[in-house]
Amino acid sequence: MKTTKRHQRRLLLNRIFEWIFFSTIAVAILVLGALLFDIFSRGISGLDWSFITSMPSSRPAKAGIFPALLGTLWVILLTALIALPVGIGTAIYLEEYANKKSWFFKALNLNIANLAGVPAIVYGILGLTVFVQLLKIGPTILAGALTLSLLILPVIIVASIEAIRAVPNSIREGSLALGVTRWQTITGAILPMALPGILTGSILALSRAMGEAAPLIMVGAVGFVTFLPDSILDRYTVLPMLIYNWTSRPQDEFAQLAASGIIVMLIILMLTNLTAIILRNRSQQRID
Amino acid sequence: MSIKVNVQNLNFYYGDFQALKGINMEIHENKITALIGPSGCGKSTFIKTLNRMYELIDGTKATGSISFDGTELLDKATDVVDLRKRIGMVFQKPNPFPKSITENVLYGVKRHGDVPKTEWKELLETSLRKASLWSEVEHKLNQSAFSLSGGQQQRLCIARTLATKPEVLLMDEPTSALDPIATAKIEELLEELKKEYTVIIVTHSMQQAARISDYCGFFLSGELIEFGLTKQLFSNPLDQRTEDYITGRFG
Numbered sequence: 001m002k003t004t005k006r007h008q009r010r011l012l013l014n015r016i017f018e019w020i021f022f023s024t025i026a027v028a029i030l031v032l033g034a035l036l037f038d039i040f041s042r043g044i045s046g047l048d049w050s051f052i053t054s055m056p057s058s059r060p061a062k063a064g065i066f067p068a069l070l071g072t073l074w075v076i077l078l079t080a081l082i083a084l085p086v087g088i089g090t091a092i093y094l095e096e097y098a099n100k101k102s103w104f105f106k107a108l109n110l111n112i113a114n115l116a117g118v119p120a121i122v123y124g125i126l127g128l129t130v131f132v133q134l135l136k137i138g139p140t141i142l143a144g145a146l147t148l149s150l151l152i153l154p155v156i157i158v159a160s161i162e163a164i165r166a167v168p169n170s171i172r173e174g175s176l177a178l179g180v181t182r183w184q185t186i187t188g189a190i191l192p193m194a195l196p197g198i199l200t201g202s203i204l205a206l207s208r209a210m211g212e213a214a215p216l217i218m219v220g221a222v223g224f225v226t227f228l229p230d231s232i233l234d235r236y237t238v239l240p241m242l243i244y245n246w247t248s249r250p251q252d253e254f255a256q257l258a259a260s261g262i263i264v265m266l267i268i269l270m271l272t273n274l275t276a277i278i279l280r281n282r283s284q285q286r287i288d
Numbered sequence: 289m290s291i292k293v294n295v296q297n298l299n300f301y302y303g304d305f306q307a308l309k310g311i312n313m314e315i316h317e318n319k320i321t322a323l324i325g326p327s328g329c330g331k332s333t334f335i336k337t338l339n340r341m342y343e344l345i346d347g348t349k350a351t352g353s354i355s356f357d358g359t360e361l362l363d364k365a366t367d368v369v370d371l372r373k374r375i376g377m378v379f380q381k382p383n384p385f386p387k388s389i390t391e392n393v394l395y396g397v398k399r400h401g402d403v404p405k406t407e408w409k410e411l412l413e414t415s416l417r418k419a420s421l422w423s424e425v426e427h428k429l430n431q432s433a434f435s436l437s438g439g440q441q442q443r444l445c446i447a448r449t450l451a452t453k454p455e456v457l458l459m460d461e462p463t464s465a466l467d468p469i470a471t472a473k474i475e476e477l478l479e480e481l482k483k484e485y486t487v488i489i490v491t492h493s494m495q496q497a498a499r500i501s502d503y504c505g506f507f508l509s510g511e512l513i514e515f516g517l518t519k520q521l522f523s524n525p526l527d528q529r530t531e532d533y534i535t536g537r538f539g
Contacts, residue, residue: 099346100346101346168383170379170381170383171383171385171386172344173341173344173379173383174379174383174384174385174445175385175395176341176344176372177339177341177372177376177377177379177449178372178373178376178395178396178399178448178449178452179369179370179371179372179373179374179376179396179400179452180369180395180396180399180400181369181399184399188385188395188399189385189395192386192387193386
């Protein structure tokens with residue numbers, strides 16, 4: 001076949017766009033790479049077992065992250081316990097029960113999507129007013145978890161709604177036509193099919209919450225704690241708060257500690273995201 | 289000859305649109321009743337009224353009377369969950385659940401809670417046998433239903449419905465998504481099923497209706513133009529429009 005001029009131009013254009021798109025991803029990779037290189041080159045030397053199991057200290061050589069690590073785990077577990085049932089429950093109501101033609105439903109849907117875009121600090125202010133002061137929970141783990149729950153609820157709800165909506169209507173009909181109740185249809189057919197999507201969205205939302213410092217500053221997480229939390233009504237700190245505290249100190253040693261802390265943080269985030277992927281793949285295999 | 293379902297002056301509305309107009313039909317027990325007609329004529333809507341599946345769609349309304357073994361089926365007080373147990377339905381496209389073959393068949397039974405656990409295994413086998421699927425799946429009962437072919441999936445959906453021990457089987461174009469061989473298998477199966485069940489089947493294919501049904505109804509624009517013995521309807525239709533349709537002049 002003879003290649004015309006026009007054909008050659010199209011092939012050239014094709015190659016040019018391939019390069020343009022490759023360079024966009026290259027920019028992202030380079031920036032991320034530089035950031036990781038900087039953090040690892042500063043922080044890896046300070047990273048050892050005693051760094052993880054020690055208390056923070058004003059002497060950098062002895063300082064560790066143990067209370068912040070435990071604080072993060074407490075806060076995130078409690079956030080999951082609060083936000084997952086409420087978020088998934090809301091999604092089930094909106095998709096399976098609510099009258100989709102009512103103005104109430106439409107307004108609610110629009111507002112949930114909007115709430116996902118509200119800055120985290122605003123949730124912090126809300127948490128301070130409602131949980132810490134009005135409900136007198138005080139600057140405790142519970143108040144922090146409630147605030148983070150509010151922050152990630154919209155994301156969990158939207159992800160769950162999408163996942164439930166993706167379940168074909170024929171499955172719903174097939175179940176109901178067997179003389180099975182609506183609730184049994186939800187638990188027996190709809191949720192199992194929507195679960196991979198719900199899990200992925202929820203875990204990603206939780207790992208976002210894990211990295212938040214701003215709203216927790218508002219509700220009274222402290223930067224420097226030398227005791228371990230033993231109830232949800234204890235005061236606490238979390239990793240991002242401790243890292244923030246360290247980076248704001250003038251000594252270079254603390255900057256190194258912050259870098260080590262960030263590495264730990266990154267490892268935890270990677271592990272949770274990995275869990276999300278594994279869970280999703282496993283439940284998808286069950287379906288296929 | 290006993291009447292299983294008696295429909296009298298049934299009207300059905302999607303919002304303001306009237307989809308069924310004054311339908312009267314007597315459905316005989318242990319017979320196959322086929323419903324034919326062009327797309328949008330109301331035949332699928334009609335069978336959806338029989339197990340009240342239309343209630344899933346907002347803004348629908350049915351008036352008139354459908355008597356099922358003497359109970360008024362359209363009555364709000366009639367428990368729709370129990371009704372659907374007694375009037376099962378097979379859909380146009382096979383819709384197995386994303387579960388194993390066993391779990392699919394026992395899906396309804398496990399949730400109704402009226403068959404003791406010790407009888408599940410037997411019920412599984414008899415349901416699959418009745419749907420003539422047993423020999424093809426007995427060695428892989430724990431595999432996903434999605435590993436089956438389309439025709440097998442549809443027979444699995446039939447087995448799943450039979451496991452809930454219905455009295456009436458509604459089938460909404462059950463073979464329209466299947467190839468001729470799978471279709472022939474299901475038609476053969478229907479012949480067996482009518483010994484135990486009353487079957488109402490919507491079909492696009494007039495040949496299918498002529499082959500398998502005892503009674504046949506012709507729908508057009510929401511009206512039941514003609515209803516009677518299949519033999520008579522196809523050999524000697526009373527209405528000109530029926531004749532035009534079955535001789536392929538339109539539709």
